[in-house]
Amino acid sequence: MITAAPIVLRGGWGARVYPHPPATPSPQIWRLQAACYDAVMDAHDAGSQIPEAIRTLLAELGEDPDREGLLGTPDRVRRMYAELTDGYRTDPQTLLNDAAFDVDYDEMVVVRDIEFYSLCEHHLLPFFGKAHVGYLPSGRVIGLSKIPRAVDMYAHRLQVQERLTQQVATFLMERLEPKGVACVIEATHLCTVMRGVRKQEATMVTSAMLGTFRRDPRTRAEFLTFIGRTADR
């Protein structure tokens, strides 16, 4: 039965198809992941110059790339970047495959608190936080696990937060053709926090409002209420 109440789901473990590993994954999981990233990198023949570049970087920092603690670092960094930038190699069409359904439902759908990790393109340092995504269906809805995956597809690239926000909203607008899409992202940027400048702006909030969410202040306000924000905050 279809009710007038919107669907509000929390992101995180339940909704994510590719959850980030727990803080202390087992060695087996790390090995499995490393093998996967190797396979991905081999398949795309990408990143083969990274270890040498990291050796150069270490030397330029005044380190000895050949000391024991650093010996494995260049290849470890290569595998790490393979994971953190796998969004470049995600096919949007495959991501959506068979996940859009025609339904007679036209109330707002909101997925909030989608945890994400990205890399700022200016410093190659992480920025991370939560994305909140809503849309007003126009006869079609998308499997809810796909929205966190779309966020990851764009987060796992070199990014600026404004573009990430826009890309997530535009992706859903173009692929789902709903009446409107809203995306709000709150994030902490390590390049700001670690470098000790403008700490008061450590959390940055960006939003993209398309279609009805842009045109209709009530729709926008309804969405902001669902994600625990108000229009002036």
Ligand SMILES: [Zn+2]
């Ligand atoms: Zn930065």
